Amino acid sequence: xxxxxxxxxxxxxxxGGVGVVATxxxxxxxxxLLVSLLAVAGIYLxxxxxxxxxVQVLIYGGAIIIVxxxxxxxxxxxxxxxxxxxxxxxxxxxxxxxxLAVLAASFWISQHQSAGPESPxxxxxxxxxxxxxxxxxEVASLVLLVALIGAIIIARTGEDEG
Amino acid sequence: xxxxxxxxxxxxxxxxxxxxxxxxxxxxxxxKRALPAFALVGLIVPTLLLVAxxxxxxxxxxxxxxxAAMGNGKxxxxxxxxxxxxxxxxxxxxxxxxxxxxxxxSVDYVERLERRQGEYYGLVLFSATGMVLLASAxxxxxxxxxxxxxxxxxxxxAAFHTSSKSSEAGMKFLIIGAISSAVMLYGMALVFxxxxxxxxxxxxxxxxxxxxxxxxxxxxxxxGVVLIVAGFGFKISSAPFQMWVPDIYEGAPxxxxxxxxxxxxxxxxxxxxRVFYTGFFGVGADWxxxxxxxxxxxxxxxxxxxxSQSNIRRLFxxxxxxxxxxxxxxxxxxxxxxSGGTAAFVSVGPNSVLFYLGAYTAANLTAFFAIVVIGSRxxxxxxxxxxxxxxxxxVLAIVLTxxxxxxxxxxxxxxxxxxxxxxxxxxxxxxxxxxxxxVINSVVSAYYYLRIIRVMFLQPPPSDERIPMSPSSWVAIxxxxxxxxxxxxxxxxxxxxxxxxxxxxAVQT
Numbered sequence: 001x002x003x004x005x006x007x008x009x010x011x012x013x014x015x016g017g018v019g020v021v022a023t024x025x026x027x028x029x030x031x032x033l034l035v036s037l038l039a040v041a042g043i044y045l046x047x048x049x050x051x052x053x054x055v056q057v058l059i060y061g062g063a064i065i066i067v068x069x070x071x072x073x074x075x076x077x078x079x080x081x082x083x084x085x086x087x088x089x090x091x092x093x094x095x096x097x098x099x100l101a102v103l104a105a106s107f108w109i110s111q112h113q114s115a116g117p118e119s120p121x122x123x124x125x126x127x128x129x130x131x132x133x134x135x136x137x138e139v140a141s142l143v144l145l146v147a148l149i150g151a152i153i154i155a156r157t158g159e160d161e162g
Numbered sequence: 163x164x165x166x167x168x169x170x171x172x173x174x175x176x177x178x179x180x181x182x183x184x185x186x187x188x189x190x191x192x193x194k195r196a197l198p199a200f201a202l203v204g205l206i207v208p209t210l211l212l213v214a215x216x217x218x219x220x221x222x223x224x225x226x227x228x229x230a231a232m233g234n235g236k237x238x239x240x241x242x243x244x245x246x247x248x249x250x251x252x253x254x255x256x257x258x259x260x261x262x263x264x265x266x267x268s269v270d271y272v273e274r275l276e277r278r279q280g281e282y283y284g285l286v287l288f289s290a291t292g293m294v295l296l297a298s299a300x301x302x303x304x305x306x307x308x309x310x311x312x313x314x315x316x317x318x319x320a321a322f323h324t325s326s327k328s329s330e331a332g333m334k335f336l337i338i339g340a341i342s343s344a345v346m347l348y349g350m351a352l353v354f355x356x357x358x359x360x361x362x363x364x365x366x367x368x369x370x371x372x373x374x375x376x377x378x379x380x381x382x383x384x385x386g387v388v389l390i391v392a393g394f395g396f397k398i399s400s401a402p403f404q405m406w407v408p409d410i411y412e413g414a415p416x417x418x419x420x421x422x423x424x425x426x427x428x429x430x431x432x433x434x435x436r437v438f439y440t441g442f443f444g445v446g447a448d449w450x451x452x453x454x455x456x457x458x459x460x461x462x463x464x465x466x467x468x469x470s471q472s473n474i475r476r477l478f479x480x481x482x483x484x485x486x487x488x489x490x491x492x493x494x495x496x497x498x499x500x501s502g503g504t505a506a507f508v509s510v511g512p513n514s515v516l517f518y519l520g521a522y523t524a525a526n527l528t529a530f531f532a533i534v535v536i537g538s539r540x541x542x543x544x545x546x547x548x549x550x551x552x553x554x555x556x557v558l559a560i561v562l563t564x565x566x567x568x569x570x571x572x573x574x575x576x577x578x579x580x581x582x583x584x585x586x587x588x589x590x591x592x593x594x595x596x597x598x599x600x601v602i603n604s605v606v607s608a609y610y611y612l613r614i615i616r617v618m619f620l621q622p623p624p625s626d627e628r629i630p631m632s633p634s635s636w637v638a639i640x641x642x643x644x645x646x647x648x649x650x651x652x653x654x655x656x657x658x659x660x661x662x663x664x665x666x667x668a669v670q671t
Binding site for chain 1 (some may be wrong): 171178185240242243244278281284285288291292295303304306307308310311314315317318321322329332352356380381382383384385
């Protein structure tokens with residue numbers, strides 16, 4: 001049963017991914033990305049990582065795609081149907097297939113212990129986030145502050161010119 | 163989280179606090195000169211905290227393993243994500259010194275900006291926070307997030323100008339930085355999948371169990387290591403991951419380039435050494451070869467392309483690539499052994515890297531500070547516009563000449579000693595061919611460094627206008643120049659500090 005679900009979701013993920021690079025319209029590319037990200041959330045559900053799936057839907061499916069669409073629509077709209085017209089796609093294709101081959105081989109050949117599917121208790125997750133992972137967690141907040149300040153600086157720079 | 167935990171992380175915490183306070187201070191003070199003054203005075207606090215931590219280390223290797231940290235029978239919550247050893251403190255001092263000097267040299271540049279002066283200093287300090295954290299991070303997640311904290315402020319700083327070149331530099335740095343982070347993160351994910359841990363010592367014990375080095379049987383580990391090397395390759399600006407360097411060196415504000423070229427490079431090398439010597443030493447012979455090849459390519463590409471540059475900032479971009487190559491020679495020289503076999507630790511290798519980074523920081527900052535002053539007056543970065551500089555600004559021309567001679571590596575300068583040390587380490591580590599490549603490259607590099615000196619001294623000046631220097635630039639140039647000369651004349655102190663720092667590095671052979 002889970003195999004059927006997995007293959008179904010994997011196909012949807014891949015179709016979405018191909019859609020991102022193949023379509024010429026940037027808005028369509030963003031919407032294909034949404035399909036791909038939601039299918040990945042489904043794969044997390046099969047693996048019993050329901051919290052991760054929830055976060056994936058909320059953050060990637062919701063926030064990031066919305067921001068992406070806003071960014072596309074706020075920039076010059078007359079250009080965006082043609083903007084992903086990339087002439088270097090054959091080189092990109094070769095590089096991507098090569099990388100895929102290496103990565104697939106490394107998963108295939110290497111022995112690694114795989115843990116069975118289990119759902120981590122949300123309480124444990126919260127606990128470890130604020131004890132064992134306190135430092136990276138706090139640093140991440142500083143990174144967000146920097147991103148905010150940086151965004152303001154770059155946006156204001158444009159205002160000075162105009 | 164106990165009070166002792168706060169003490170352990172206090173140096174980066176203090177730098178971040180100073181950064182936030184500078185931004186807030188910008189809102190209330192009218193005299194903007196107060197901002198850099200506050201930042202510089204504020205940096206005394208983390209410096210003193212680093213000194214206190216150095217004193218407290220005593221005989222323990224890591225501050226988190228000291229009796230005080232283990233008090234009450236429970237280990238610190240920070241244990242596992244940070245290491246506070248002398249290696250981390252060495253880079254802490256180096257980063258703080260470079261940050262203070264860059265702030266001092268930025269005063270004139272920032273004063274010409276009408277707004278957002280506080281944000282400029284704030285971003286520099288946030289980046290420094292990331293660098294200090296990076297030097298003591300001992301776990302892959304912390305390393306990744308600290309790298310982001312180091313890079314992201316520099317992206318914003320690179321786009322600080324309103325010119326299109328500056329925006330282009332910021333944009334390129336953002337995209338390349340994101341790609342390199344993604345590559346590194348993928349490598350880390352593969353390593354985690356293989357070892358089931360993100361802690362470097364944990365990784366080391368798993369790696370020690372693998373037999374036959376990085377062979378085809380553990381391809382996941384091999385791919386992970388290669389991807390991590392590629393990610394770090396971007397951060398230290400080594401070839402073949404160097405294409406972003408010249409554009410950003412040309413487009414970003416010059417003081418920012420000075421900061422990027424020394425502090426961020428030093429921090430990236432710190433974490434590179436810690437990851438590979440602590441985490442992956444069991445397969446050291448394999449990545450040692452990889453580093454040696456990167457070093458050779460980097461030196462050669464950097465030096466050959468630098469010869470044809472007419473813009474001094476682009477030239478320094480290629481020079482940075484070449485120097486990343488020389489420093490990588492030292493990283494590669496730290497492991498001795500053939501592929502697949504067990505590797506022996508040659509401490510001279512990392513020692514020489516640390517000394518080189520110190521010497522390079524001083525020399526490169528001196529050169530860049532001179533370029534900042536000259537460029538802000540003449541409004542040009544073309545080498546031809548440096549004609550007759552010795553008549554227009556004798557002191558600056560002489561200081562720049564000293565820095566350039568040091569960058570060539572002519573005795574008795576600091577980088578001469580550094581290069582001697584690095585190449586000796588290479589011979590000791592069984593990489594004599596790499597030492598030969600390095601020496602040939604040093605000779606080649608003399609051509610383009612000396613060309614600038616020739617233009618400054620032998621060509622007639624286009625105008626007689628003198629180039630004035632503000633007091634803050636004076637202090638910055640004098641301090642970095644003095645450090646440069648000091649490391650050349652009396653290198654003992656820094657050499658000894660590098661040895662002490664490397665001695666506490668946990669290498670699991």
